[in-house]
Amino acid sequence: xxxxxxxxxxxxxxxxxxAGMHAMYLHVVATAYCCRYQTDGIIGRDAVRRIISPDxxxxxxxxxxxxLNLRDxxxxxxxxPADDLVRAGLWEHCDGGDFRxxxxxxxxxxxxxxxxxxxxxxxxxRKGGRAPRKGEAQ
Numbered sequence: 001x002x003x004x005x006x007x008x009x010x011x012x013x014x015x016x017x018x019a020g021m022h023a024m025y026l027h028v029v030a031t032a033y034c035c036r037y038q039t040d041g042i043i044g045r046d047a048v049r050r051i052i053s054p055d056x057x058x059x060x061x062x063x064x065x066x067x068l069n070l071r072d073x074x075x076x077x078x079x080x081p082a083d084d085l086v087r088a089g090l091w092e093h094c095d096g097g098d099f100r101x102x103x104x105x106x107x108x109x110x111x112x113x114x115x116x117x118x119x120x121x122x123x124x125x126r127k128g129g130r131a132p133r134k135g136e137a138q
Contacts, residue, residue: 018084019085022081025052030099031104
């Protein structure tokens with residue numbers, strides 16, 4: 001599974017400070033979502049709703065609902081954190097109500113590039129292109 005990359009200075013950037021902590025939580029989790037599902041930085045409004053649902057947040061934090069009452073938190077207004085990210089310039093609106101993480105492809109390979117690399121590795125494997133394992137005859 002590919003690793004999610006974040007700029008080490010992201011949380012000190014003016015855009016992050018403008019967006020706020022709750023929006024930045026959404027940004028990080030949405031970036032991981034896009035990486036996992038190879039969406040090239042596009043995330044649907046329904047996925048945003050699932051990501052910032054109280055149950056998803058509790059699961060991410062490894063908590064149970066009884067240990068923290070997230071249902072009262074202001075940021076659970078599901079449009080607000082995404083709109084904060086758009087206002088801060090970290091996300092853009094796309095057709096159909098989806099969002100695009102602006103710098104996603106700057107830090108991650110596109111779905112097409114990943115597919116090409118996967119195909120090249122598969123072909124190399126078919127041709128015996130792997131290095132011999134320890135103790136294996138060359």
